[in-house]
Each structure stands twice: as structure tokens, then as C-alpha cells.
Amino acid sequence: MTDTRIPVSLADRSYDVILSKGGFARAGELLAPWLKRRIVIVTDAEVASAQLPALRAGLAATGLPLHVITVPVGEGSKSWGELAKLCDALLALEIERSDHVIALGGGVVGDLVGFAAAILKRGCGFIQLPTTLLAQVDSSVGGKTAINAGAGKNLIGAFHQPSAVLIDPDVLDTLSRRQLAAGYAEVVKYGLIDNPGFFEWCEANGEALLSGDDSARRHAIATSVAAKAAIVADDERETSGRRALLNLGHTFGHALEAETGFSDRLLHGEAVAAGMALAFRFSAARGLCAAEDAARVSAHLKVSGLPDGLVAAGVRASGAVLAGHMAHDKKASGGKVPFLLARGIGQTFLAHDVELEEVAAFLDSEPR
Numbered sequence: 001m002t003d004t005r006i007p008v009s010l011a012d013r014s015y016d017v018i019l020s021k022g023g024f025a026r027a028g029e030l031l032a033p034w035l036k037r038r039i040v041i042v043t044d045a046e047v048a049s050a051q052l053p054a055l056r057a058g059l060a061a062t063g064l065p066l067h068v069i070t071v072p073v074g075e076g077s078k079s080w081g082e083l084a085k086l087c088d089a090l091l092a093l094e095i096e097r098s099d100h101v102i103a104l105g106g107g108v109v110g111d112l113v114g115f116a117a118a119i120l121k122r123g124c125g126f127i128q129l130p131t132t133l134l135a136q137v138d139s140s141v142g143g144k145t146a147i148n149a150g151a152g153k154n155l156i157g158a159f160h161q162p163s164a165v166l167i168d169p170d171v172l173d174t175l176s177r178r179q180l181a182a183g184y185a186e187v188v189k190y191g192l193i194d195n196p197g198f199f200e201w202c203e204a205n206g207e208a209l210l211s212g213d214d215s216a217r218r219h220a221i222a223t224s225v226a227a228k229a230a231i232v233a234d235d236e237r238e239t240s241g242r243r244a245l246l247n248l249g250h251t252f253g254h255a256l257e258a259e260t261g262f263s264d265r266l267l268h269g270e271a272v273a274a275g276m277a278l279a280f281r282f283s284a285a286r287g288l289c290a291a292e293d294a295a296r297v298s299a300h301l302k303v304s305g306l307p308d309g310l311v312a313a314g315v316r317a318s319g320a321v322l323a324g325h326m327a328h329d330k331k332a333s334g335g336k337v338p339f340l341l342a343r344g345i346g347q348t349f350l351a352h353d354v355e356l357e358e359v360a361a362f363l364d365s366e367p368r
Contacts, residue, residue: 003030004218006225008141009233013161017141017225019218023168024051024129027058034100034127034163035059039066040093042086042113043104044073047131050174051104055129067093075262077108078147080156086116100125100163106132107139107268111154114145118160128165132175133183133217134269136167137190137224138246142232152328153254153262159237167225169217180210181305182269185249185276187220188304190227192276192297193245196346198223199300206304244331244350248340249275255325256310259317266313273306274313281309282362283341293345310366319360326356 004019018030028035039059043052048070059066069089071077090101103113103126110128117126130140146157172180184206191199202220209216228246235243253268253275260266280294298308307313315322329337339354 004222006222006229008161008229010161010236013143015162015164017165017167017229019167019169019222019225021168021214021218022170023058023166024055024171025058027055027129027166028061030166031059031102031127031164032062034125035062035064037064037096037099038093039064039102040069040090040095040099041066041102041104042069042071042109042116044071044077044109046073047105047109051131051171055104071109071112074264075108075148077112078154080147083112083116083147086112087120090116090120095120095124097121097124100127102127102129103140103162104129104131106130106135110135110140111144111146111157114143114160114162115147115157118145118158123160125163126160128162130165130167131171133172133180133221134186135183136169136172136221137183138186138228140165140167141225141228142243142246143236148262152325153257155328167221169214169221172217173212177210177305178267182267182273184210184220184304185269185273185301185306187224188300189246189248189272189276190224192280192342192345193227193248193348194346195223195227196344198227199345203300206300210304238331241350244338245340245348247331248342248348249273249277249279251275251326251329251331251337251339252278252322254329255322256313256315258325259315259322260313266307266315270307270313273301274309277301277308278310278363278366279340280342281366282339282359283343285362285365286341289342289344289347293342296345310363310368316368319363322363323356323360326359 006017128140130136143161146154149155249272253271256271280297283289284291284294301308
């Protein structure tokens with residue numbers, strides 16, 4: 001099957017996202033331009049068990065020595081402590097600025113490795129090999145890297161673009177239905193932002209994607225990556241406001257994650273799904289979009305096995321408590337938090353006139 005290459009155009013920092021069925025088995029060939037002295041892979045134990053054997057075989061033809069660094073599974077790896085351990089391990093391998101570290105895993109591994117690469121020797125190269133649907137369609141593309149802080153999620157980080165992203169849709173076969181659905185939330189997001197036709201496609205084909213249909217998965221990944229690449233090329237560092245559109249559902253979602261302790265009680269994609277449904281209902285409550293649009297978003301998320309609100313997300317905190325989490329949002333400016341709202345499906349915009357008291361009141365009106 002022909003590989004698909006989707007460019008992320010950023011002048012001298014441009015790179016390709018390579019969508020290749022069975023690509024891990026051909027990793028040595030596909031990643032040859034960036035593999036020179038050695039191969040260093042950072043992953044976690046679960047991903048190593050599922051994906052490392054095929055990737056090792058795919059890289060064997062390079063004849064290069066291969067080193068594997070394993071970090072703990074889960075969001076806890078996005079911490080100062082694990083960042084320091086990773087940097088020390090990479091320095092022990094005498095990593096040079098021209099080397100490329102491979103991030104093999106989901107969003108946690110990608111964020112951690114990307115941030116380590118950004119600060120190690122003032123910046124070395126890295127390559128993303130995302131192994132979850134969420135990472136494939138969202139976090140592996142665009143150069144946002146970060147760790148978490150006590151005050152909130154992704155508050156310490158840097159923009160640091162990878163040199164390449166290799167996406168093999170076959171790795172999704174090892175994921176649970178829950179993990180797939182969590183990633184699918186980010187697929188739906190691209191339709192809700194500015195592509196109502198793609199949201200209709202999701203309504204018609206989402207179940208096929210979640211059930212393993214290869215053509216549906218490839219179409220969803222390619223469409224999502226192309227959408228993100230276009231936005232990132234236009235607004236790499238979120239200065240014009242366009243890249244902020246990618247945060248649809250995230251302000252609500254991060255508050256839900258904070259309330260559930262950034263744990264497996266609520267996966268990131270699940271929080272984003274609930275956050276998108278809340279954003280549409282909040283928009284409807286403000287008279288910005290039709291209640292029917294909000295109901296349609298909620299219905300599709302529910303049928304896909306995703307939460308569409310506080311109850312489904314397992315959150316019963318007051319509006320004031322949740323709004324308090326939002327006050328620490330890294331996008332806050334002048335004491336206000338910009339919100340992604342909608343005038344309809346495919347008509348998302350950034351609102352700067354939302355008071356957290358209004359958000360708290362809205363959340364208190366939601367079912368508990």
C-alpha cells in the first residue's frame with residue numbers, strides 16, 4: 001500500500017508526517033535520513049511489549065547499535081523527576097545535538113521525550129512514533145511538548161518540532177476499545193472546529209473506525225493530520241489565535257482531568273469529549289448555537305462510548321471548584337481564560353468575554 005506523506009510547512013523546521021501501513025516493519029528505510037550513529041528509543045513497558053519487537057526488526061537493517069530507555073507507564077511520567085532521569089540517561093549515552101531520539105508511545109511519552117529533546121544541549125532532534133490514535137491524530141504533530149505541574153497540566157514545556165513523524169495504523173490493533181475511543185474524540189474535534197462535512201463522515205463511519213476498518217482509520221488519520229498541519233503552519237506558537245482552535249473542549253476537559261487526579265479514572269481523550277459536549281451546551285446556553293447542534297454532538301460522543309458531561313465523566317464537583325482549576329490554564333491572560341465556543345458544528349471560535357463565574361454557574365446547572 002502506498003505511503004502518504006503530509007507536510008508540516010514551517011520553513012527550516014518543516015517535516016513530513018509519514019502515514020504507512022506496516023511502517024514500523026520498514027522503519028529503517030523510512031527513517032534512514034535521521035539515523036546516523038546510533039538509535040535511541042524511549043518508550044514505556046506496555047508499549048515496549050506490544051510494539052518494540054516489530055520496530056527492532058524494522059530497524060535491524062540499519063546495522064546501528066540500538067538503545068532502549070523505559071519510562072513508567074502513565075501521566076506520572078510527565079514530571080520533573082522523570083524528566084531529570086530521562087535527561088541523565090540520554091546524557092549517559094553521550095547524545096549529541098545532531099542525534100535523533102525516537103519517542104515510541106502515546107502522548108505522555110511524546111510530550112516527555114519532546115521536552116527532553118528541546119532542552120538537552122539546548123536542543124537535539126527527535127522523531128515521533130505515536131502508538132495511540134490520540135497521539136497519531138493530535139499530540140505527535142505540531143511541536144507542543146510539556147510536563148505537568150502541581151498547578152495543572154502541561155504548564156512547563158516548550159515548542160520543539162520533531163524531525164519526522166511515522167504513523168503506522170496497524171499498531172492500533174493492540175489498543176483497547178476504550179483507548180481507541182479516547183483517541184477518536186480528537187478525530188471528532190477536527191470536524192467540530194471547521195469541517196462539518198468531516199463530522200458527518202464521523203457520524204457515518206465512526207463505528208467502523210473503532211471496530212478496526214483499515215480504510216476508515218487511514219482516512220480519519222490523514223484528514224486529521226492534514227487539518228492540524230495546516231493550522232500549525234499558519235500559527236505555530238499560538239500567536240494569531242488560529243492554533244487555539246485545536247483546544248476545543250480542552251479548557252473544560254483539563255478541569256475534569258484535574259478533578260480526577262490526572263489518572264486513568266478519566267483518560268485525556270475522554271475529558272476532551274466531555275469538554276466538547278460542555279462547550280457546545282455552554283454555547284447553546286449563551287444563544288450562540290442551536291440546541292439541536294449541541295444535542296447532535298452529545299449523541300455522537302455517547303454512541304462512540306465517550307462521556308458527554310459531568311456525570312458520564314464521573315465528576316460531581318461544584319462549578320466553582322471546576323472553574324478554579326480553569327484559572328490555572330496556561331492560556332489565561334489578564335485574569336481571563338479564553339474559551340473555544342461554537343456558532344454551530346464546524347463553526348468554532350475563540351471567545352475572550354467569558355467570565356469564570358458564568359462558567360461556574362453553567363456547570364452548576366448541569367446534571368449531577
